[in-house]
Amino acid sequence: MSAPQLVVHRDKELMAQAAAARLITRIVDAQSSRGTASVVLTGGRNGNGLLAALGASKARDAIDWSRLDLWWGDERFLPEGDPERNATQAREALLDAVPLDPGRVHTMPASDGAHADVDAAAEAYARELAAAAGPEDHSGVPGFDVLLLGVGPDTHVASLFPELPGVRERERTVVGVHGAPKPPPLRVSLTLPAIRAAREVWLLAAGDDKANAAAIALSGAGEIQAPAAGARGRARTLWLLDRAAASQLPVELRPPAVA
Ligand SMILES: O=C1O[C@H](COP(=O)(O)O)[C@@H](O)[C@H](O)[C@H]1O
16 A cells, blocks of 8 residues: 655645646546546545536546546435435536546446445445456456545545444445435445555545644544545555645645645
């Protein structure tokens, strides 16, 4: 697992634009070398900001959208099309505007779908991930090129909240979440083992309300108390912050450009 690397941008708009440029490059590189690329999307303000910035970038046309697999790190267990679903927000921010192959857009199940409950929905998504994993892949999930994560003010990532059972899971790749402290209470989430199977994990944190979470997660907290501390990529772990979110980092952690 890789150690966190930090990049701090002036403000959240610039952070979103720079992250979008970085993601375009990463996808194009993967498609050039392997033919396809796979990205795990996150919900939340920073994740949707990145998608909107990507949509506004002329360089988005460098991506072959028909050869891009999209997965989700978590989903709010709500009816299809609900405005609070992460997939609905991602479609509005970008996905409806680009020529994706619908067969490669792997949304998490909705509450009005075929599954009896949130746990059955999580099992179904785990099966979908396992079916897409190759023999060389790790932990029953495909080798995602980039896995994006927002960071909640309480240090949650995906829908893994401090101290709840999901963040303690070591076997399953996807879990049903009950009683999430942030609404809605029912969610579906990748687990830390699934997250850590990604080549690169990028954590997005912009705004004053993320400053405490970033400082805690990057200062040696345990992953049960601070799930963001346990989100690491095999090859790279990148924290993309703005100055507000970096404002409480210990001086020794601040990159030279903003120290
Ligand atoms: O509910 C969620 O929240 C987190 C963080 O969202 P933010 O708006 O505070 O940035 C997000 O990463 C997660 O995907 C989402 O379901």
